Amino acid sequence: MEGLVAHLLPHGQIEPSLVLRRYLSEIRGIYRDQEAVNKILREEGDRLVYEVYLGEVPEAEGHVAYCTTVIYPGTVGDEFHMTKGHFHARRDTAEVYLGLRGKGLLLLRREQGPYQVLEFGAGLLGYVPPFWAHRTVNIGDEPLVFFAAWPADAGHDYVTAERLGFGVFVRRLLDGYRLEEALGS
Numbered sequence: 001m002e003g004l005v006a007h008l009l010p011h012g013q014i015e016p017s018l019v020l021r022r023y024l025s026e027i028r029g030i031y032r033d034q035e036a037v038n039k040i041l042r043e044e045g046d047r048l049v050y051e052v053y054l055g056e057v058p059e060a061e062g063h064v065a066y067c068t069t070v071i072y073p074g075t076v077g078d079e080f081h082m083t084k085g086h087f088h089a090r091r092d093t094a095e096v097y098l099g100l101r102g103k104g105l106l107l108l109r110r111e112q113g114p115y116q117v118l119e120f121g122a123g124l125l126g127y128v129p130p131f132w133a134h135r136t137v138n139i140g141d142e143p144l145v146f147f148a149a150w151p152a153d154a155g156h157d158y159v160t161a162e163r164l165g166f167g168v169f170v171r172r173l174l175d176g177y178r179l180e181e182a183l184g185s
């Protein structure tokens with residue numbers, strides 16, 4: 001491929017890019033309160049939780065993949081909107097996040113060992129080391145928007161991340177959030 005310059009638009013979209021939209025019905029398994037999921041689907045219909053604007057780069061060794069993620073504000077029960085979360089299929093690959101807008105948390109965990117919770121958002125740069133699964137949570141009242149770059153041949157393993165979870169639930173409080181340890185993490 002040739003070099004390119006893409007546009008970063010005011011709401012965080014990249015142009016050109018491939019847009020992935022994650023709706024609640026598709027990612028419902030990440031939420032603890034399935035009754036709350038059912039209630040939303042029944043009363044409001046499906047809900048757009050987050051979007052990914054993926055740069056058009058070959059998934060091949062040597063390339064750097066990049067995207068922006070826009071997580072809309074909201075809760076499901078008392079849990080905040082968040083990404084599905086994943087390990088990289090090639091575990092020895094890292095990733096860099098740059099917060100562009102909003103307020104969030106970066107949840108990290110290894111397959112064995114402790115988890116980590118980092119405050120992340122506009123003006124902050126997050127580093128996900130090799131071997132750590134990662135999930136982002138929007139704990140604010142506006143979209144959480146961030147840019148990410150990672151080795152393009154890393155691949156994504158959602159299955160292991162779903163099976164292990166991230167060790168904590170992030171619950172909304174009137175004036176912020178509370179972390180609640182998940183059983184068996």
Ligand code: S6P
Pocket residue numbers: 052067068069083084085086095134135136148150156
């Ligand atoms: C890709 C990177 C992010 C996420 C995006 C959505 O390696 O970590 O671009 O893909 O934030 O999260 P998820 O867990 O649904 O892929």
Ligand code: ZN
Pocket residue numbers: 086087088095134150
């Ligand atoms: Zn990743």
